[in-house]
Each structure stands twice: as structure tokens, then as C-alpha cells.
């Protein structure tokens with residue numbers, strides 16, 4: 372039976388980038404071979420999401436933003452969520468954090484962090500899980516901090532009255548030792564990369580959560596700074612064993628940092644697989660189309676194959692939401708929502724997945 376929050380309950384966009392982007396270190400497969408302690412299936416899950424659905428009750432009618440999304444994360448694992456703008460990635464993170472507005476109705480068979488049923492938490496339970504159990508790294512550092520308050524004061528809001536040496540040590544761990552001297556400055560006096568490191572420090576180090584939710588944390592950064600921030604997240608995962616759900620519209624970033632990833636389309640996870648399989652043997656027509664649209668796959672002057680059509684309104688049509696844009700679509704696709712099935716180790720939501728894999 373599904374659990375629900377929302378009205379009356381206890382709590383109530385972009386295109387895809389380029390995997391040839393800045394290289395930040397070994398790939399997920401290389402890290403696995405280098406003997407990292409984490410191995411899939413060996414430990415109890417850190418996060419279990421089963422049949423998660425979120426509907427926004429708006430004046431223009433219900434918006435089914437997330438539909439039957441399931442995935443699990445183990446300690447020390449990085450799971451990526453990738454998809455076009457509006458596909459529901461951020462809503463999944465907000466549902467896990469229980470940060471959705473009261474117009475959102477959340478349903479799930481399971482939404483569990485370690486042994487805690489997140490859907491049943493009261494306000495006090497939520498306060499204790501947020502920050503200490505689950506940390507959130509937001510998308511835009513500049514808008515997540517107060518522009519009119521010196522950083523030192525804002526750090527005190529998050530960290531309390533900590534020993535200055537301890538604050539310097541925390542800053543040091545995210546490569547911000549130099550910033551310790553300038554904490555009386557305002558956010559605009561720091562670069563986007565410095566502020567993002569600061570927010571990662573607050574989310575991941577200040578209270579040592581076991582799970583980090585990162586919502587496009589490198590979107591606003593240039594390629595070099597983006598690589599530094601990604602390397603920092605990998606380093607924190609390797610040192611502290613933090614599990615990370617990493618949201619991005621950029622397949623290149625997903626390829627660099629994630630162990631496994633799920634591709635979202637119109638609120639549904641249409642494919643979920645280890646990153647190597649996702650890139651080498653994509654099983655869903657949408658994943659294949661995303662990969663075909665990557666600029667790195669083309670030589671100069673060659674015409675990039677864009678995905679024709681638009682995802683607008685796709686979460687309201689019957690059958691497979693991708694059918695109107697899919698070269699494989701037939702009558703069944705227009706009528707029936709495909710079930711999630713396992714094809715050669717990948718989870719795929721496509722009526723034709725088995726035939727295409729044969």
C-alpha cells in the first residue's frame with residue numbers, strides 16, 4: 372500500500388551536455404576496479420525510493436510531476452538523475468527532503484532513509500533528519516545565501532558558535548583555507564565556485580550526513596571550476612563514504628561522477644543502469660536520442676541530430692510519454708504505459724526494449 376503526504380498530510384529547465392567535458396579523475400568503472408570499499412548489493416540501502424509519485428494541485432489542474440519513480444542507493448554510491456528541464460528531477464529531491472509545498476501530494480510505496488520512513492516523520496523528526504542525516508547542495512549558490520549578510524554571520528547560523536580553528540579546518544577540507552581570512556565579506560565578493568564549495572562544506576561536512584542530495588550543483592559554474600567541484604564531491608564520497616543523489620541535465624557530468632544513473636522523461640524513470648551500460652548500450656529510445664544529440668559525437672560542420680518535438684504536455688498523454696517523438700513507437704506505445712523491465716542488467720520502460728536488445 373502506498374503512503375501519502377500533501378494537502379491534509381503531515382507535511383505537506385535545459386538540454387544535455389557533453390561527456391567530453393573536463394576530466395576530473397578516474398571514471399566510475401575505474402574507481403570500482405581500484406578497490407573502493409563500496410560494492411553494489413553488499414550493504415543495506417541508504418535510501419530506498421519505491422513508486423514515488425508527486426502531483427502538484429494547481430489552478431490549471433493537477434500536474435503529475437513525478438510518476439512511479441523507483442531507485443535505491445547504497446552507502447558510498449553516487450546515483451545520477453538526468454533528464455530535460457521539467458522532467459521531475461528536482462521534485463524527486465524535494466520529495467526525499469520533504470520540502471515540497473503544500474500543493475504537492477506525494478505518494479510512495481517506500482520512501483526510506485536507512486530505517487526511517489520519511490513519509491511518516493513529524494516536524495521534529497524531519498528537523499533531525501535534515502542536515503544531520505541528509506544534506507542538500509542547492510543549484511545556485513548565490514541565491515541560497517543572504518546577499519546582505521557577511522559570510523561569517525551566515526556560517527554561524529549553520530554551524531553555531533564553533534571554535535574558529537574548527538571552522539578553518541572545515542574550510543580547509545573543501546580547499547577554502549584562503550577564504551577563512553575574508554569571512555567578513557559578503558557573498559558577491561566571492562566567486563561562484565568558492566560559494567558552491569562553501570555550501571558543499573555546510574551540507575556535507577558541518578554535520579556529517581550519510582546522504583547528500585546535490586541539485587545540479589555545477590550548472591552555474593564554468594568548466595574548470597565545475598571540474599574542481601565534482602572532484603571535491605568524489606573526494607568526500609571516497610573519504611567519508613557519503614551516498615550522493617546527483618541531479619544534472621548534463622550527461623557528461625553524469626558520466627564523470629556517477630556509479631549508476633537514471634534517465635527521467637515526463638516524470639518517469641525510463642532507464643536506470645550502471646553508467647558504463649547506460650553510455651555503451653543505451654536501451655531506451657530516449658536515452659539513445661540523448662546520446663546521439665551530444666556535440667562530442669560530431670565532427671566540425673556535421674549536423675547534430677536533435678530530438679524532434681517537445682516534452683511539453685507529455686506527462687498528460689496516455690501510453691508511453693515519449694511515443695510522439697519516438698521512431699520505434701507503434702499503436703501499443705500510444706495506448707499502454709510500458710512496465711519497467713530488466714533488459715541485460717538495465718531497467719527500461721519501453722515496449723520494444725527486448726526486441727531492440729536482441
Ligand SMILES: Nc1ncnc2c1ncn2[C@@H]1O[C@H](COP(=O)(O)OP(=O)(O)OP(=O)(O)O)[C@@H](O)[C@H]1O
Nearest residue numbers: 384385427429434436455456457458459460461462
Ligand atoms: N511548485 C510547483 N507548482 C506546480 N508545478 C510545479 C511546481 N514545482 C515544479 N512543478 C512542475 O513539476 C514538473 C517537474 O519540475 P522539476 O523542477 O522537478 O523538473 P526538473 O527536471 O528538475 O527541471 P529543471 O532541470 O528545470 O530544474 C514541471 O512540469 C514543473 O513545472
